[in-house]
Amino acid sequence: MEANIKWVEGDTFIGRSQSGHNVVFDTGADGAAPSPMEMVLMSTGCCSSVDVVSILKKAKQQVENVEVKLTAERAESAPRVFTKMNLHFVVTGKNVSEKHLARAVQLSAEKYCSVALMLDKTVEITHSHEVVESVAK
Structure with a gap:
């Protein structure tokens, strides 16, 4: 590359x-x-979101929207590296299984998201999630 x-x-x-x-x-x-550090944060969220969407689709979940809300803390002094990061997934759909979502997030975190796995060597990365039932139109 x-x-x-x-x-x-x-x-x-x-x-x-x-x-x-x-x-x-x-x-x-x-x-x-965005700054380079903001790009790293967003890249982590995007990388993991790609995994979560793919895994949920393969599980035949009726997903309508996936959003990951990212928060991060940085070191006080230079180099101001990330010290903590949280990825909070909000998945909207019809009858989306919380169990399937939890598994998708776990697989991304432990096996598939190359950006997060690379950062995980030095950053405390946590994940959380929630399912929002879509409103019938």
């Missing part, structure tokens, strides 16, 4: 992935885009 980062101006950079996608980063007060 390869990527390229190019400085634009001020605290703004553009990353280009090997697959040809551009991502804007901002490292300071400009606020033009």
Whole structure:
């Protein structure tokens, strides 16, 4: 895998992935885009969400929406690495099994999410979840 980062101006950079996608980063007060650490946090949530959605689909769960709410704590001094992270999954659907959701989150955490598994070596990562029954329309 390869990527390229190019400085634009001020605290703004553009990353280009090997697959040809551009991502804007901002490292300071400009606020033009997420910071690299925000990207790591969001990447962890996305990676795990991909797993959870896939596992729930294979279990024939009637999932309508999956959202992961991410919270993280960072070290007080440089390098300000993540020290704690929580991924809270909120899954909306019809008759979604809490047992299936718990298993999907566990499998992602322990086996499939490469981003979280890489970070887990130095970050205390926890997971939580809830099922929200969809409202009949």
